[in-house]
Amino acid sequence: MPAPLMDTYSPPDLVFEKGEGVYLYTAAGDRYLDFISGIAVNALGHAHPKAVAALKAQADKIWHLSNMFQVPGQKVLADKLTGATFADRVFFTNSGAEAVECALKTARHYFFNKGEPHRYRIITFAGAFHGRTYGAINAGGNPKYLEGFGPAMEGFDQVPFGDMDAVKAAITEETAAILIEPVQGEGGVRAVADADLRQLRSLCDEHGLLLIYDEVQCGAGRTGKLFAHEWAGSAQPDIMAVAKGIGGGFPMGACLATEEAGNHMVVGTHGSTFGGNPLAMAVGNVVFDELSAPGFMDQVVETGNYLGQQLQGLADRHSGIVEEVRGRGLLLGLKLNDSVVNKQVAGLARDRGLLIGAAGDNVARMAPPLIITREHAHEAIEKLDDALTEAAKG
Numbered sequence: 001m002p003a004p005l006m007d008t009y010s011p012p013d014l015v016f017e018k019g020e021g022v023y024l025y026t027a028a029g030d031r032y033l034d035f036i037s038g039i040a041v042n043a044l045g046h047a048h049p050k051a052v053a054a055l056k057a058q059a060d061k062i063w064h065l066s067n068m069f070q071v072p073g074q075k076v077l078a079d080k081l082t083g084a085t086f087a088d089r090v091f092f093t094n095s096g097a098e099a100v101e102c103a104l105k106t107a108r109h110y111f112f113n114k115g116e117p118h119r120y121r122i123i124t125f126a127g128a129f130h131g132r133t134y135g136a137i138n139a140g141g142n143p144k145y146l147e148g149f150g151p152a153m154e155g156f157d158q159v160p161f162g163d164m165d166a167v168k169a170a171i172t173e174e175t176a177a178i179l180i181e182p183v184q185g186e187g188g189v190r191a192v193a194d195a196d197l198r199q200l201r202s203l204c205d206e207h208g209l210l211l212i213y214d215e216v217q218c219g220a221g222r223t224g225k226l227f228a229h230e231w232a233g234s235a236q237p238d239i240m241a242v243a244k245g246i247g248g249g250f251p252m253g254a255c256l257a258t259e260e261a262g263n264h265m266v267v268g269t270h271g272s273t274f275g276g277n278p279l280a281m282a283v284g285n286v287v288f289d290e291l292s293a294p295g296f297m298d299q300v301v302e303t304g305n306y307l308g309q310q311l312q313g314l315a316d317r318h319s320g321i322v323e324e325v326r327g328r329g330l331l332l333g334l335k336l337n338d339s340v341v342n343k344q345v346a347g348l349a350r351d352r353g354l355l356i357g358a359a360g361d362n363v364a365r366m367a368p369p370l371i372i373t374r375e376h377a378h379e380a381i382e383k384l385d386d387a388l389t390e391a392a393k394g
C-alpha cells in the first residue's frame with residue numbers, strides 16, 4: 001500500500017505525546033530537552049498555561065469568522081505591534097511564507113501606486129530562506145528549492161551574503177526593494193553585521209528603495225530584542241515579515257509596514273481566509289504580552305550569552321570537528337567541518353535526549369524556547385559534548 005503522506009519529510013521513528021515547558025515526552029514517558037522548539041516557534045515553551053487558557057477560552061466562543069467580519073483581537077494585537085515597532089500597519093497571515101508574500105506584494109504595489117510600475121525588482125542575498133511558496137522560493141533563490149518547478153520568476157537579483165559593494169552594483173532604475181533576514185536561519189545561522197543593516201537603510205534612503213526584513217525566524221524575541229534589527233539601532237525597515245515565534249506554536253504570521261509603505265494596500269489588493277483568525281489572535285496576544293513583560297528580554301539576553309559562551313567552550317574542546325559558533329541570542333549554531341554531518345550530530349544528540357536541528361552550510365542549529373534557564377543550557381551542553389565526542393569517532 002502506498003504511504004498516505006507525501007514524502008516531503010523524513011522524521012525519526014519517535015512520537016511525542018505531550019510537551020511541558022522545555023521538555024517533550026513520548027507515550028512511554030521518555031523525556032527530551034527541546035532545543036529546537038518547532039524551529040524557533042514555541043517561544044514560551046510547550047503548554048504555557050496562559051496561552052492554553054486563552055486558546056481554550058476563545059474556543060468556547062468563536063473559532064472562525066473570516067475577514068468578512070471584524071475580529072477584535074486583530075486590532076488589539078496590531079496596536080501592540082505598531083506601538084512596539086517602526087510599523088503603522090499590519091496584515092495577519094497564517095505562516096511565514098504568507099507574510100513574505102504580503103511583504104513582496106506590498107513593496108511592488110507601493111511603486112505601482114506611485115506611478116512607477118517599472119520598479120519591481122527586489123535584491124536578495126545568497127543563503128536566504130523566505131519560505132516554500134512560489135514567490136518565496138524565487139525570493140530565496142536556493143537552486144535546490146527552485147529546480148523542477150518551472151521557469152524562475154522574474155524580478156529577483158541575488159547578491160553574495162555580506163557583500164555591500166555587490167548590493168550597490170545591483171541597484172538599478174528598476175529596483176524596488178532590498179529583502180534580507182537580519183539573522184539568516186535556514187541558510188546557516190548567520191547574523192548580518194549591524195553596520196551592514198545600517199548601510200542598507202542608508203542605501204534605501206539614497207535610492208528611494210524599500211527595506212524589507214524577513215524576521216520570521218529571528219524576530220519575536222529570539223535574539224533578545226523583540227525584533228533582531230533593533231540591535232542595529234537606526235536600521236528600521238519599511239516592511240517586515242514575521243511569523244514562527246509570534247504565534248508561540250499557533251500557526252500565525254504578520255506583515256508589518258510603515259504608513260507610507262502600507263497604506264496603498266486597500267480593499268481588493270490582498271486577502272486571506274484564515275489570517276487573523278480569532279484563535280490565532282487569542283494566542284498571539286498572550287505571546288506578545290509575555291515577550292514584552294518587564295525583564296523577559298533581559299533573561300533571553302542573559303541565557304543567550306551564557307549558552308553562547310558554553311557553546312564556544314564546546315567548540316574549543318571539539319575543534320577537530322567544530323569550526324565556529326554562530327548566531328545571536330537564542331538562535332545559535334555550531335558550524336561543523338567536512339568530517340561530520342550536522343544531521344548525524346542532531347541524531348546523536350537525540351539519542352541522548354536532546355533535540356536540535358540542522359541548517360544549511362553544515363550547521364547544527366539551536367533555537368530553544370525563550371524561557372530556558374542556565375540549568376537547561378547546562379544540560380544541553382553536557383549532552384552535546386557527549387554527542388560531539390561520539391561524532392568525532394566517525
Ligand SMILES: *Cc1c(COP(=O)(O)O)cnc(C)c1O
Pocket residue numbers: 094095096097098100129130131132181185186214215216217218243244
Ligand atoms: C521559516 C521561515 C519562513 C517560512 O515560514 P513558514 O511558516 O514555514 O511558511 C520564511 N522566512 C524565514 C526567515 C523562515 O525562517
